[in-house]
Amino acid sequence: MSKKKKLAALCxxxxxxxxxMAGYLVLGAAYGILMNVNGFGIWWAxxxxxxxxxxxxxxxxxxxxxxxxxxxxAFFMSLMLNARHLFYGLSMLxxxxxxxxLKPYLIFSLTxxxxxxxxxxxxxxxxxxxxxxxxxxxxxxxxxxxxxVIGALAGTMITFSTAGMDFALTALxxxxxxxxxxxxxxHQAAFVGVCASALCVVVFGQSVFIVxxxxxxxxxxxxxxxxxxxxxxxx
Numbered sequence: 001m002s003k004k005k006k007l008a009a010l011c012x013x014x015x016x017x018x019x020x021m022a023g024y025l026v027l028g029a030a031y032g033i034l035m036n037v038n039g040f041g042i043w044w045a046x047x048x049x050x051x052x053x054x055x056x057x058x059x060x061x062x063x064x065x066x067x068x069x070x071x072x073x074a075f076f077m078s079l080m081l082n083a084r085h086l087f088y089g090l091s092m093l094x095x096x097x098x099x100x101x102l103k104p105y106l107i108f109s110l111t112x113x114x115x116x117x118x119x120x121x122x123x124x125x126x127x128x129x130x131x132x133x134x135x136x137x138x139x140x141x142x143x144x145x146x147x148x149v150i151g152a153l154a155g156t157m158i159t160f161s162t163a164g165m166d167f168a169l170t171a172l173x174x175x176x177x178x179x180x181x182x183x184x185x186x187h188q189a190a191f192v193g194v195c196a197s198a199l200c201v202v203v204f205g206q207s208v209f210i211v212x213x214x215x216x217x218x219x220x221x222x223x224x225x226x227x228x229x230x231x232x233x234x235x
Contacts, residue, residue: 009131012123017139020113024140028147029154031058036155038066045152049145055111057082080211087214088115095119099130106130109137192220 028049035045040062048058057078064074088110095118096106110118114137123132200213 005126005128006131008127009123010135012127013132013135014139016117016121017136017143020117020140021143023113024143025147025150027055028144028149029151030147031062032148032151032153033155034059034062034151035148036152038062040065042149042152045148046145049148050141053109053111053141053144054078054082055144080208083211084112084214085110087218088112090218091119096130096133099133102130102134106133106137109141111140114140188224192224193217196220 031049032042032045035048036042048061052058052061060077061074063069064077089107092110092115096103099106117136117140118133121129121132121136123129196216197209197213200209200216203209204212
């Protein structure tokens with residue numbers, strides 16, 4: 001792959017990561033601040049952001065570290081919190097199947113926000129799509145790591161209460177959802193996601209609704225896909 005094509009992929013990818021940049025710099029900084037005020041320095045924030053890079057799990061990890069929870073409990077809580085990535089991964093199988101040496105990193109770096117950018121992204125002809133996916137992924141992680149380091153440094157000067165700072169993660173989800181709503185051609189998937197999640201919150205409760213909601217969404221969308229295929233095949 002020529003450097004010119006890689007540069008074209010980077011130039012194409014960067015504008016698409018700007019909403020994530022705005023959120024991740026703030027979210028990462030909030031994470032770094034919370035790490036610092038809980039007694040964990042800049043190197044903790046940096047290394048965890050580089051090698052774990054799991055957003056909400058990193059926030060939860062602060063509680064685990066501070067309370068010195070049982071490792072098995074931490075493992076199962078982490079598994080439950082990130083179970084939704086199983087469904088993200090399944091939906092990206094075809095998209096990443098020929099990514100070659102870039103594939104391991106693309107899998108590792110698939111966060112909620114990166115998924116929302118890449119799930120419907122199809123670069124124009126002439127721009128290598130897998131390098132676009134790579135640059136979107138690595139730029140998003142760089143934003144998070146940068147924010148975490150800035151926050152960890154700023155945490156030494158924080159004198160006000162940091163309660164509620166982790167709500168920034170929820171706010172970013174809302175912003176991305178609105179952006180996808182505005183740019184999308186159809187809103188069926190969004191309706192399915194909202195309605196299925198609301199139903200599962202009522203049925204299963206706030207603490208364990210994510211996995212049932214993802215299963216329900218997957219079943220409904222898959223059924224809709226096969227129904228559309230049948231309609232297309234009918235004379």
